[in-house]
């Protein structure tokens with residue numbers, strides 16, 4: 211059912227008194243600690259951002275959404291919003307039972323009346339919803355490697371909103387935004403969705419879009435979860451604040467949306483449109499490759515760049531929001547102003563800086579011209595993205611036991627310390643097992659826990675501007691990828707495969723472990739009785755046979771230099 215953009219939208223919260231009572235009772239229920247993504251989903255479910263959903267999808271609704279982009283009621287809903295849980299937790303819950311949903315601090319946010327429990331076919335979900343069962347897609351990777359095996363579905367009773375400590379004044383529920391628009395008498399409002407900092411071209415295009423629609427403008431950035439590697443939302447919001455002053459007074463407003471994006475291209479664009487409709491907006495800007503996840507594992511784009519616009523255009527009437535074409539704006543040097551790319555006066559000089567080029571300039575500390583961005587925005591970006599040679603990074607060695615990882619890692623550490631400038635920490639396999647993972651063995655589960663611990667520490671070191679050198683075996687591709695993601699949120703991740711063959715490692719047998727493994731005295735030994743999945747695309751592969759340690763460490767240094775992480 212469509213609601214007018216002025217009327218309040220139904221929320222899933224109960225009254226304050228009922229919430230207090232429910233909270234008390236919920237203490238005794240089985241309770242699920244929500245992931246960051248689930249907290250984002252729950253917030254939008256409870257505050258009406260995901261209207262008409264009344265809870266996490268049931269199995270029938272899930273199947274229907276995956277297959278037809280509609281709920282079983284026939285309402286348009288393109289994105290599965292599901293509660294994935296572990297098998298262990300699922301075993302404790304049966305349909306008909308209530309469960310408490312808690313945030314990371316253990317606060318009970320909602321009660322879910324479980325009606326459905328099932329094991330989804332994740333490959334099918336990936337194919338149908340995201341277009342390919344390819345883990346290069348962040349949402350498909352999430353499905354296969356982060357999401358629990360079992361889905362629970364059922365209606366939600368909202369107890370309280372997730373607490374935010376940052377930018378409180380800029381966070382609005384759909385009803386708060388609707389009330390704001392009502393109060394100001396804004397009847398036509400264009401929404402601009404973004405997960406990137408805004409520069410002059412964006413300011414021009416959004417202003418133009420609003421002017422053409424004779425509407426007001428809402429900058430509606432996503433601050434929940436975006437694409438791994440994006441500029442963090444704290445920096446972005448400071449940048450947006452700076453850009454807001456560039457719009458004519460009282461025409462434009464900004465509100466933050468705590469959405470967890472899936473980078474699902476066309477389906478995601480349509481989902482965004484529905485969410486904006488729920489927030490009281492009447493127009494929605496959709497650009498080229500909206501919510502695009504980048505390249506697939508074959509190096510090709512996942513989606514046709516105009517598929518998102520097409521899908522939203524097809525459904526705009528049903529959603530009740532008008533799509534506005536995103537016009538690519540370019541700077542015309544002779545006129546010293548921005549023009550839509552298709553209106554550039556003939557024979558003039560067009561200037562543009564791509565996202566990749568901007569990141570390069572920031573990384574290398576190069577000039578970012580005034581025509582491209584606003585000085586305050588550039589200042590903010592430089593503050594959080596110092597040139598690469600001053601950022602933290604992680605060098606992650608992987609290879610068989612006895613391949614030479616620790617020896618090269620040690621040599622590299624000493625060379626980096628000799629250069630100075632950044633603190634260097636070595637997280638060697640053996641040392642980590644002594645200090646961080648002494649209770650763990652060598653099953654897949656334990657190895658994964660061990661590697662994730664190393665990844666967590668490395669990501670913290672990287673975040674704080676240090677150099678982490680890791681040297682575990684790390685035999686599993688998916689786990690290494692998980693560590694890469696953790697680290698790349700803060701700095702570069704340099705995977706070095708120490709490619710010594712199993713025959714050579716066994717011949718060296720420096721610790722005498724291979725002999726014991728062959729005799730069956732050590733079980734689950736990597737390369738002998740346990741797998742080692744070789745990295746397919748490491749930043750560097752080093753051969754150690756007939757090459758001395760010094761030379762191997764030097765190869766790593768050269769790689770770091772070529773990536774701009776250290777200065778010669």
Ligand code: PPS
Nearest residue numbers: 611612639652657660682683684685733734735736
């Ligand atoms: S893992 O898979 O990344 O968690 O392994 P890691 O923490 O690097 O630990 C590897 C070191 O433990 C010793 N060791 C074994 N390795 C592999 N398989 C089995 N079953 C095993 N048992 C003990 C071995 O000394 C490894 O050290 P390195 O430095 O790699 O030789």
